[in-house]
Amino acid sequence: MQSIPRKYREAQRFRQLVGCLIKHELHYVLHNAKIKKFSGKKAKPDTEPETIRNIFDEMGGTFVKLGQLLSLRPDLIPYNYSKELSKLQDEVKPFPYSEAKKIVESELGKKIAEVFSEFPKKPVASASIGQVYKAKLITGEEVAVKVQRPGIQKIVSTDIDIMAFFAKQINRYFKPKIFNPEEIIQEFKEYTEAELNYVYEHENLEKFYANFRRTSVKIPRPYPLLATKKVMVMEFVHGEKLSEKKNIKENKEIAEELVNAFFKQVFIDGFLHADPHPGNILILNKPYTQRIALLDFGIATKIDPDSKHAMKKLFVALIERDIEQIISAMIELHLIEKDTPQIRSDMRDLLSPYYAVSLSQINVPRLFIQSMKVARKHGMQMPKQYVLMGKALITLESVCRKINPDFNFVETSKPFIERLALQEYSVQTIRDKTVRKAAEFKALADSFPEKINQYFQERKEHELYVRKISSEITLIEKQIYRFTRGFMMLGIALVLLIAGFLTMNQPPFIQGIGIFSIIAFLLAFSAFITAIRQI
16 A cells, blocks of 8 residues: 555646646647637647657656657657657756765765765766766776765656556557557666666676777776665766767768777677767767767667677668568567568568669668568567667767768778678687587587476376366266256255145045145155255
């Protein structure tokens, strides 16, 4: 049972959300009804995607986070909605230093002065989940300290309960076919619970730091001894966010760095930063040897070796417009179940605009999104890692076009793809694959006797279970027969009893009672005794 304070919080938040919905949708309705006097200052209402973004933005906090997550899932909602939601900015008023100090000291188990020689009272960034301070360790290193917002867990819990309520109503009354609101909220709940535990993000940071050591991309150094559920410490990297950088156009080298970093994550490391938007990319100041840095590792996805190979195959096949290889790769990725004439027809329709154009005119991100639509049309559940890769690809292409208006994904990626193809057929790769397959075969061979034994054991248990069920069914059948026979005899006894009473005064008589009546009573008594025994 919910506590009174929680119910009160939910009621307040619910009223706020309903008011927000009414305000934004009312303008749209009044405008369409041509009641301009009441429809506000705007001559024209927002589009539906813009209205949704404005509602999420006004509600703030968890709703902004939901919008950002949906912007990463064009497989769950239409692409124009996911594109609009990607504009949401998670910026809120900072909470007081006194609260931050209390959380840091409680989480680290030490006074701030024992860990940091400098810890300013003003954060450098503040978001709905937490805020970041630029501090200095007692050992002299400049660090970024991420501190979770106090009470955020209760706020998130309240908002998710409200979201779940609305999702249930949407499913109940509108029954959308393209997406399932309740599944979206469940996924968001899991994602948010992970984000509220900085230990998960710190583990992602450690993996990226290891993967990008000695490369041209900077990843902040993690500090494992200063990582807890509510506090996370990493190297402070000096630079300017790409989203805030001016005069960045025509920087071909930075665009190349970003593309190479993307391919490295997907096809080599098998671990992808799924949200490379301009706010998560830093253009570094001197004296760094690297040009760019990646930040914010809350959303990342693993890509297993088989999926890496299939994605590589699909990427090349889309560029080469090879339907056979596209379908083969999509089956390997479980995007579709099997090759059918309808899927081939859909693929031909998808690729037809690209047959007569040069490689430089192929829009790879668009092809990825359209391939998702083909898979969804045929009722397939999209693997999350594929969706996040597709979204990262779209975001990256948009970022690179802002940096370099002449950017072309195929041309920029060609050197990396060529190296990748050479690596695919190198002696080292073939040896590694052979070793991996041999290990898998050995594991299968080692487990084979156990599997055979398990099969026969399960079969034996199944047979025993069937026998037991069969004997129980036979017993039940007998009991049903007995009960049926018993109730029939009770019915006969009742009929005979009635007949006995009706023939009591009919001759011939014995001791003043009709003989037929006596016989009826005796037969009724016998039938009654038989019925009792059966029941």
